[in-house]
Amino acid sequence: MTAVLSSLPPWLQRGLADLFPAAVAQEAGLDPDQTLAARLAEAEAAGRPLRVKLGIDPTGSDIHLGHSILFRKLRAFQDAGHTAVLIIGDFTARIGDPTGKSTTRVQLSAAEVEAHAETYLVQLGLGQDPGRALLDFHTPGRLEVRRNSEWLAGLNLPQVIELLGITTVGQMLAKEDFANRYGSGTPISLHEFLYPLLQGYDSVAVQADLELGGTDQKFNVAMGRDLQRHFGQRPQFGMLLPILPGLDGVQKMSKSLGNTVGLAEDPLSMYSKLEKVPDVVVDEYLTLLTDLDLAVLPANPRERQKLMALELTRARHGVAAAAAAQVDAAALVAGAAGAGAAAAEVPETSLVAVNFPAKAFYLLAAVGICASSSEARRQIQGGGVKLDGEKLVDPNQEFASAAELHGKVLQLGKKTFRRLLAG
RNA sequence: GGGUCGGUGCCCGAGUGGUUAAUGGGGGCGGACUGUAAAUCCGCUGGCUCUGCCUACGUUGGUUCAAAUCCAACCCGGCCCA
Structure with a gap:
């Protein structure tokens, strides 16, 4: 594969998992619809940047490192002079991508989706210091942000039927997730079949030259090619990047598995x-x-x-x-207790919402270190809670006022810290 | 629409009238250990400013001194048949 890719620039090759239909011309063709190297050459000759599509569904509110693989590659395309077409799947988020899901996803409201979309853009660098932004929001022509409700919300039934006619149930069931679910008797709602089609239609709508995605997106990206062909466009290339393993090192990084590092x-x-x-x-x-x-x-x-x-x-x-x-x-x-903890920069939390006198277990919950006061009580009893490096042993220990806690660091286990502020 | 099986805590999965937040496993969290981690061992794993009080086994009613466990209706799902 390395030899085959050798005529593509290194920034583009780094970390690729798959590129289809082909990277460079193997034997016969220099057909720019079949080999990316040819398409790149053609674009360069014509002075036309490629349109590189990346779709994200704003289904949660945080972007994590797993997602950032894709954004980094998108950024690399931007830096090479191409146009990043970032599609906010505000419409498709409400269906839910069945990829990798073992169950039907809950549908989100339009308002929730929009709120998520806003925080996504901020996390990607909208309005942030360009030096640390993930994407280039500033250079003209390098970024196009589109919402797919723009073209999907207005589809009428005949158009939807046309889309549905492009593929078959057999093809849909060839998709691994669907096959697994069907095989194991897990329900598949019909509307989920629409998802790959709509994602593919996004490619038509933005006339993508290339679509970025995780390796689990192969089916959907390939669907985009079928749809583009159906609508008389040149089919896009699919560039797939690996799915990042999560902090556990085994499963993919995913919020629902709790093994993520968030960009925020x-x-x-x-x-x-x-x-x-x-x-x-x-x-x-x-x-x-x-x-x-x-x-x-x-x-x-x-x-x-x-x-x-x-x-x-x-x-x-x-x-x-x-x-x-x-x-x-x-x-x-290292538990360099007092000294280390006091010097450390740890996230700060205000005690204004805490009612004093406060018992230790209540404090943990009120400050957000523990999910519930009952859990806090257990953690203290389990010996996992320290205040300024000193172990708390009594869940009922009382603190009379915010002032006596001001500036101290509350710690749960080895990973969770909060500096307490009276104000 | 008909038949049939099933819906239990984060997940899987026991339990089938009676002290009980409800066996077990997974996952998670905490402790010990280690270069962090993993592995291993130990503890915890419904909520509540908690020596007690709440809410829990699809939903709603019912039977009973007593129900996750019995009955009814309803909702949701699998499979088979249409």
């Missing part, structure tokens, strides 16, 4: 999560999430791991914050 997370939690990722995925993170050359990195696994955590934190929060996070993480985990 503070430096300390980002760093401390990343520095304990299993060794086997460290190189994968480095390849997919950074531009570093793996060959020149330290061989010691622990060193490598820390460097990866540092680099990813830096990319998001800047050099100073990342370095501070590394120091703080070391101090806090």
Whole structure:
């Protein structure tokens, strides 16, 4: 594969899982509809940037590192002068992509979807410091943000029937997720069959030259090609990137599995999560999430791991914050109690909403460290809670006022910290 | 529409009238250990400012001193047949 790809630029090749129908001309063809190298050459000759599509469904409110693989590649295209067409799936989010799902997804309201879309754009860099933004929002012509309700909401029944006629039940059932669900007797709602078609229709609507997606998107991206052909357009290329393993190192990074690092997370939690990722995925993170050359990195696994955590934190929060996070993480985990904890930069929480006098277990819950006061009580009894490095043993210990807690660091386990502020 | 089986805590899955937040596993969280992690061992895993009080086994009613467990209707789903 490396040899075949050799005429594509390195920035484009890095971390690819799949590229279809073909990367460069193997034997006969220099057909720009069949090989990406030819399409790139053609575009360059014509002085026309490629339209690179990436669709995201605003179904949750946080973007995590797993998603950022795709955005990084999209950014690379931008930096090479191409046009990123970011599709906010505000319409499709309400159907729910059945990919990778074992059950029908709950449908979201239009308002929820829109709220998510806004936070997505901010996390991608809209209105943020361009130096740390994931996408280039500033250079003219490099980014097009579209919402697919723009063309999907207005489809009428004859048009929908036309779309449905393009494919068959057999083809749909060839899709792994559907096949599994059908095979195991898990319900599949009919509207879920519409999802791949609508995603494909997005490609038609924006006249995509190439669509980015995770490897699990192959079916949907290929569907886009079928639809484009049906509507008389040149079919897009499909560029698939690996699915990032989550912090557990086994399953894919996914919010529902709780193994994510969110782009919006503070430096300390980002760093401390990343520095304990299993060794086997460290190189994968480095390849997919950074531009570093793996060959020149330290061989010691622990060193490598820390460097990866540092680099990813830096990319998001800047050099100073990342370095501070590394120091703080070391101090806090080492349990260098008072000193370390006091010096550390940890997320701050106001105590204004807490009613005093406050018992310890209530405090934990009120401050948001524990999901419930009952859980807080258990955690304290389990010996996992510290205040300024000192273990709390009595869940009923009372604190009389916010003032006596001001500036102290409340800690649950090794990963969760809150600095308490009286105001 | 007919037949049939089934709906239990984050998930899977026991339980089939009676002290009980409800066996077990997974996952998660915490502790010990370690270079972080993994593995292993231990603890916790409904809510509530909690020595007690609430809410829980699809929904709603019913039988009973007592129901996740019995009955009825309804809702949802699988499979077979139309």
